[in-house]
Amino acid sequence: MPLTVRQLAARADLRLRVVAGEAGLDRAISWVHSSEVGDPTPWLEAGAFLLTTATGHREPGRLADLARRLVAIDAAGIGLAVGVAFDKVPAELREAADAASICVVEVPYETPFVAISQAVAGRIAEERQATLQRALRAHHLLTRAALEQGAVRGVPSVLARTLGGWAAIVGRDGRPLSVSPPAAAAEAEARVPEVRRALGRGIRSLASSEPSGQLVGQALGVRGAEHGHLVVYRDHALEGPEQAVVAAAASLVTYELEHARIAAARASRVDEPILRELLRDGLDAGAAARHVRSWGLDPADLAVLAVVPAPGEADGLLDRVRAALGAAGARAVATTDARRRVLVLASDADTACAALADATLPGWVGVGAPAAAGALAPSRRQAEQAAHIGSQEDRRIARIEDFDGMSLLLAPGGDVGADVLVRRLLHPLLEVERDRGIPLIESLREFLDHNGSWGEASAALGVHRHTLRARMDTVERVLGRSLDSSYLRLELSLALRAHSLATDAG
Numbered sequence: 001m002p003l004t005v006r007q008l009a010a011r012a013d014l015r016l017r018v019v020a021g022e023a024g025l026d027r028a029i030s031w032v033h034s035s036e037v038g039d040p041t042p043w044l045e046a047g048a049f050l051l052t053t054a055t056g057h058r059e060p061g062r063l064a065d066l067a068r069r070l071v072a073i074d075a076a077g078i079g080l081a082v083g084v085a086f087d088k089v090p091a092e093l094r095e096a097a098d099a100a101s102i103c104v105v106e107v108p109y110e111t112p113f114v115a116i117s118q119a120v121a122g123r124i125a126e127e128r129q130a131t132l133q134r135a136l137r138a139h140h141l142l143t144r145a146a147l148e149q150g151a152v153r154g155v156p157s158v159l160a161r162t163l164g165g166w167a168a169i170v171g172r173d174g175r176p177l178s179v180s181p182p183a184a185a186a187e188a189e190a191r192v193p194e195v196r197r198a199l200g201r202g203i204r205s206l207a208s209s210e211p212s213g214q215l216v217g218q219a220l221g222v223r224g225a226e227h228g229h230l231v232v233y234r235d236h237a238l239e240g241p242e243q244a245v246v247a248a249a250a251s252l253v254t255y256e257l258e259h260a261r262i263a264a265a266r267a268s269r270v271d272e273p274i275l276r277e278l279l280r281d282g283l284d285a286g287a288a289a290r291h292v293r294s295w296g297l298d299p300a301d302l303a304v305l306a307v308v309p310a311p312g313e314a315d316g317l318l319d320r321v322r323a324a325l326g327a328a329g330a331r332a333v334a335t336t337d338a339r340r341r342v343l344v345l346a347s348d349a350d351t352a353c354a355a356l357a358d359a360t361l362p363g364w365v366g367v368g369a370p371a372a373a374g375a376l377a378p379s380r381r382q383a384e385q386a387a388h389i390g391s392q393e394d395r396r397i398a399r400i401e402d403f404d405g406m407s408l409l410l411a412p413g414g415d416v417g418a419d420v421l422v423r424r425l426l427h428p429l430l431e432v433e434r435d436r437g438i439p440l441i442e443s444l445r446e447f448l449d450h451n452g453s454w455g456e457a458s459a460a461l462g463v464h465r466h467t468l469r470a471r472m473d474t475v476e477r478v479l480g481r482s483l484d485s486s487y488l489r490l491e492l493s494l495a496l497r498a499h500s501l502a503t504d505a506g
Helices: 005-009 060-072 091-100 113-148 151-163 182-198 240-269 272-279 285-294 317-327 349-358 377-393 404-410 418-436 440-449 454-461 465-479 486-505
Strands: 017-020 031-034 048-052 077-081 103-107 166-171 176-180 205-210 213-222 225-234 303-309 332-336 342-346 363-367 397-399
Touching (some): 005 017, 031 113, 048 113, 077 113, 091 103, 113 240, 151 176, 166 182, 182 205, 182 213, 213 240, 225 240, 272 285, 272 342, 317 332, 317 349, 377 397, 377 486, 440 454
Parallel strands (some): 363 397
Antiparallel strands (some): 166 176, 166 225, 303 342, 303 363
């Protein structure tokens, strides 16, 4: 923060004394000037602190006029040396200063003006060095936030934290995409029209100072592809290095949004009939690889994602999926099938999956196993089945590897063995059985063999049905899934059969 008159007057080594205008003690000092001319204001700037011996103002009334002129240019205050023209600060000057709320400081004869100038210059140098250090740290934090969170999400938080005030990314439609701190959302939205008007005439940046602070705006995008604006506000003006931080932040956001625009454009240009044929393995491997490369994807590193819409939510779902993938910069293309499901072919399934999760789509996302161009049909079927199971178990994102039974049934060439089901589903239950002495496996087998009938299963076990319910509740807690799911029952039936075969063979 800039040095204030209060802080300067508090320097014990300078022996200054505030004698009038205490309401102006918190004015910031931009520099110190000494002058004896009758009206020095043409050579002064806002924030100037004037030092004078008053040899050019020997009439007290002229000193009072000087105070009023200094207020008109928003000067910080006056330092009057006593023991030269006046033995003490004249009453006329004190009265004028109190009325105008400009601080008057009495400078003892023994305190040289140069000592005051050096004190202010030293503080300004310290402030500039601190500002530069904060700016350098902010550059590092901006880059890290852009890599870890994405620029749109991470940049406002870094700017608000390092510069103070609030920061917002505003889209082309004028709506804030992200604001930090969140409590400033209403204020940010209220300032958007002002920024859009100022930057809507080919101007790329704005710095508007006002009594309460400074509003800074940066246009986002490149010529012909505008993406919105970066808006920053705080209660005092930004220094040069801080302005550079805002410009760098705008560049990071522009890069991310432009990259997303290009990705979305690529996704919208994809030949959908070719993509659908490729997902059915209707093309030979060479042709499939050529098409995949033309879409910017890696033919050897692919996976299929399927989005099953919630009832009545199929309209516009493809556009929402493409927008989410584009915003995340995901390397992916999308189309729809005859059942209005959205099918996504991605080279980076994790990024695509995260993008769709963040978009809170009205539906369920299934993720198939990795595959290569020319052999995508199994991954597509797995993704569709995983999404369907997710809709039954209320999982917004479901990966085929989470469902070993489906992997066993749908894996090409029988790559998944039944022992995987045993390890994942039965081993945790066996551990609880050993630790707590509860016959979970036997109880589960009877429950499934009697098609979930509590009465028949409990009779076969010779226990009360409440006891059986308690055991099945334990099974659900251990597995983290509901036995109401027909897919979980299928997997458990397969696992129990495999376990029995292995036990009999042993």
